[in-house]
Amino acid sequence: MTPREVVVHDRMQQSYAYLLTEPPGRNFHAGFEPQLTPAQMLQLGVFGGRYMTDCTQEFPDAWFEHARLCPERHDPELNLFKVNASQPLAVWRAKGWIHPDDPRGWFQWYCRYYQGRRSADDERQIRRWRAMTRHLAQLRSCPLPGDWNCRRKQRQALLHWAYDCRNI
Numbered sequence: 001m002t003p004r005e006v007v008v009h010d011r012m013q014q015s016y017a018y019l020l021t022e023p024p025g026r027n028f029h030a031g032f033e034p035q036l037t038p039a040q041m042l043q044l045g046v047f048g049g050r051y052m053t054d055c056t057q058e059f060p061d062a063w064f065e066h067a068r069l070c071p072e073r074h075d076p077e078l079n080l081f082k083v084n085a086s087q088p089l090a091v092w093r094a095k096g097w098i099h100p101d102d103p104r105g106w107f108q109w110y111c112r113y114y115q116g117r118r119s120a121d122d123e124r125q126i127r128r129w130r131a132m133t134r135h136l137a138q139l140r141s142c143p144l145p146g147d148w149n150c151r152r153k154q155r156q157a158l159l160h161w162a163y164d165c166r167n168i
Contacts, residue, residue, distance in 0.1 A: 010055040020116035034162030038111045042067035048074035085156035132161045
């Protein structure tokens, strides 16, 4: 694949450029196996619909055809599990979870990674993704498998990390 440059102009980044060096959705690091694509996540409902409303030009139009978005405000009703499972960006910054290349956090990193960008931050982000599996174990303790009312906030949080827990 011939590398392709992407130049970003949105509210949080101006003239940020990166290279796509892998085909979209392919050649992921060993052990990094997200269950959902960014498009699926946006369609199911994540981040109260507020996330990525000003950077749609960076990603394929198809990702946003059925996305549940709300540019005006964060609306938990747009989330698949109808709860707010997000922390403010200020909390993420204070904890040192934000890398300068991806000022919106893990999901922005994942969208760019999915599209084919590889970066020095990949290993850290993949470790963070793996750490979310502890929540899967807690969901499996729900008395009724598939009961979406059991641990809804954890289910939504897992969805934010590309884990599909609709059938757990």
